[in-house]
Amino acid sequence: MPQGDTVNRRIVLAAHPQGLPTPRHFRLEESAVPAPGEGQVLLRTLYLSLDPYMRNLMDEAGTGYASAVPLGAPMVGGTVGRVVASRHPRFRAGDLVLGNAGWQDYALSDGTDLVALGEMQRPSLALGGLGMPAFTAYVGLLDIGQPKPGETVVVAAATGAVGAVVGQIAKLRGARVVGIAGGADKCRYAVEELGFDACLDRRDPQLARTLAAACPDGIDVYFENVGGAVFDAVLPLLNQYARVPVCGVIAHYNEDAPAPGPDRLPKTMATVLQKRIRMQGFIILDHYGERFEAFRRDMSQWIAAGQVKLREDVVDGLENAPAAFIGLLEGRNFGKLVVRVAEA
Amino acid sequence: MPQGDTVNRRIVLAAHPQGLPTPRHFRLEESAVPAPGEGQVLLRTLYLSLDPYMRNLMDEAGTGYASAVPLGAPMVGGTVGRVVASRHPRFRAGDLVLGNAGWQDYALSDGTDLVALGEMQRPSLALGGLGMPAFTAYVGLLDIGQPKPGETVVVAAATGAVGAVVGQIAKLRGARVVGIAGGADKCRYAVEELGFDACLDRRDPQLARTLAAACPDGIDVYFENVGGAVFDAVLPLLNQYARVPVCGVIAHYNEDAPAPGPDRLPKTMATVLQKRIRMQGFIILDHYGERFEAFRRDMSQWIAAGQVKLREDVVDGLENAPAAFIGLLEGRNFGKLVVRVAEA
Numbered sequence: 001m002p003q004g005d006t007v008n009r010r011i012v013l014a015a016h017p018q019g020l021p022t023p024r025h026f027r028l029e030e031s032a033v034p035a036p037g038e039g040q041v042l043l044r045t046l047y048l049s050l051d052p053y054m055r056n057l058m059d060e061a062g063t064g065y066a067s068a069v070p071l072g073a074p075m076v077g078g079t080v081g082r083v084v085a086s087r088h089p090r091f092r093a094g095d096l097v098l099g100n101a102g103w104q105d106y107a108l109s110d111g112t113d114l115v116a117l118g119e120m121q122r123p124s125l126a127l128g129g130l131g132m133p134a135f136t137a138y139v140g141l142l143d144i145g146q147p148k149p150g151e152t153v154v155v156a157a158a159t160g161a162v163g164a165v166v167g168q169i170a171k172l173r174g175a176r177v178v179g180i181a182g183g184a185d186k187c188r189y190a191v192e193e194l195g196f197d198a199c200l201d202r203r204d205p206q207l208a209r210t211l212a213a214a215c216p217d218g219i220d221v222y223f224e225n226v227g228g229a230v231f232d233a234v235l236p237l238l239n240q241y242a243r244v245p246v247c248g249v250i251a252h253y254n255e256d257a258p259a260p261g262p263d264r265l266p267k268t269m270a271t272v273l274q275k276r277i278r279m280q281g282f283i284i285l286d287h288y289g290e291r292f293e294a295f296r297r298d299m300s301q302w303i304a305a306g307q308v309k310l311r312e313d314v315v316d317g318l319e320n321a322p323a324a325f326i327g328l329l330e331g332r333n334f335g336k337l338v339v340r341v342a343e344a
Numbered sequence: 345m346p347q348g349d350t351v352n353r354r355i356v357l358a359a360h361p362q363g364l365p366t367p368r369h370f371r372l373e374e375s376a377v378p379a380p381g382e383g384q385v386l387l388r389t390l391y392l393s394l395d396p397y398m399r400n401l402m403d404e405a406g407t408g409y410a411s412a413v414p415l416g417a418p419m420v421g422g423t424v425g426r427v428v429a430s431r432h433p434r435f436r437a438g439d440l441v442l443g444n445a446g447w448q449d450y451a452l453s454d455g456t457d458l459v460a461l462g463e464m465q466r467p468s469l470a471l472g473g474l475g476m477p478a479f480t481a482y483v484g485l486l487d488i489g490q491p492k493p494g495e496t497v498v499v500a501a502a503t504g505a506v507g508a509v510v511g512q513i514a515k516l517r518g519a520r521v522v523g524i525a526g527g528a529d530k531c532r533y534a535v536e537e538l539g540f541d542a543c544l545d546r547r548d549p550q551l552a553r554t555l556a557a558a559c560p561d562g563i564d565v566y567f568e569n570v571g572g573a574v575f576d577a578v579l580p581l582l583n584q585y586a587r588v589p590v591c592g593v594i595a596h597y598n599e600d601a602p603a604p605g606p607d608r609l610p611k612t613m614a615t616v617l618q619k620r621i622r623m624q625g626f627i628i629l630d631h632y633g634e635r636f637e638a639f640r641r642d643m644s645q646w647i648a649a650g651q652v653k654l655r656e657d658v659v660d661g662l663e664n665a666p667a668a669f670i671g672l673l674e675g676r677n678f679g680k681l682v683v684r685v686a687e688a
Binding site: 227231246247248249258259260261264265266267268269270271273274275276277278279281283286 | 568605610616622623
């Protein structure tokens, strides 16, 4: 990924996708590297995080909690970068920072969204195991899911950036953990490396039956990050007083029309009622103020002690971000997906 | 409703209904009035409560929290009765008690499910405004819904046993209350007598639009007791951090097949996520231990002070219970539906 110091490559939104994005919805552009004004820093992107929520920002409407990416503007995204030039009192050239430079080589920032990282052995962890995805797992599982020892926790996308951490924290809390993942390799990894009690292939046409067999005591916490067929398999197994933190519904992000029947809502609501289920949505942006310090402390200890393992799926080169992102929506990544934009 | 002292009339489940029950699903039978054994009391039913949950008990499967009524057995139901004969140390002939005698003139009880009522001016209130339906409103609204002053609360079946109390307590807590009810008379009553800020006709084909107009600041608490089209009108109006206590889904109780599409679940889950909504089912039976005393104290005060008004829809004669119950499921009652089985 060679580029000169005067050229800023950026990947912009070329068109709003209907359904799954394709390469034509992205466009690689080049512009001049900008110069920082008074109070600004210029950032060189080292790592770009790719996360499912970005799909929602490609729609014209955006979401309730984040603005859509305008056509022709760079795709947004969390980044680890190095300060190249600074006219900001708090930052100096050479500083490693967490920011939101988006899908581009260089970006300006006024510093308000930057977090100084100090030097890290694995800077990309600030985008995964010590960053937003793992924080999402931590808050959703512990604050909303509240697993108790001996309870059964089910999480899909079990080797992904969020799911893998959900399962490992649940194990640390004494729960039985059943994962669902795409394919035998991921399932083996979840059990053998991450310590899940079981992991099922989401493509198994008998998923409802195998999940029931893997959860002989029912399900107490279902960490919802996919929706779709997994939800259907989970619903009848939910126990009385089950908790369902709702973190995402990837299976539905690419739907552009009302889903065909049957209508699953009445049965869902009847189950919520009869089993006294608590289903609660959360947006991780809300929780940084109250919970991020506790998360960083706990997670750093768990990582240092080898109690939480973090697998990254590193793609080299900004130009490969669109294909990697499409693969993420199809479940082709294996671990937290990051793009290495430049050498640290 | 004359009957001899030796004949016990009872209405039994004759067949499991598919969809809305009809009179043929019930059968009036006569048997001898039983004699109490040691430790038992014989109860004369004065008032029988008719409530939507009974529809679920007519299905072969029952529900997660209550057993189905076996074919040929008397329909179950809460009752106010008078002890006719007692071989139980805690009860004497003449005592007025709350119990579960079901749809019959007489019943035996071992006393474990009986609550002594003392003498009451309106004994039927023990089945409504001082009983299960109002307690359901109290717990669901205050403990799960948690309305704050100035917030908007929406409740359907607004003049029913639960909805009317939900709305009046919400008003006492300083919320803006919008009801939904069947027809102009009920809507007028909700606004003029119960003090709701607005009440909309559930049959209005423009319900989504009129509800949006009636809730200019969105909806913070939706007390879910009907499901169906009302839910669809409410969903897009829910505010960030809205709470949805799920108490019932009457609109779906009579469905005997998977509902036709479109599938409303993906959109619902996406809304739950993006708006951080908490949706929580509850079964009122769970809450008697911790909350019933507080409810009785508060509600008695509110009734005495005229702050909560209670309307009853009294049907005379046990033989009329099936038709009255079918009418309840169709929304034809106006106020808490009770059957007067015998003069107090």
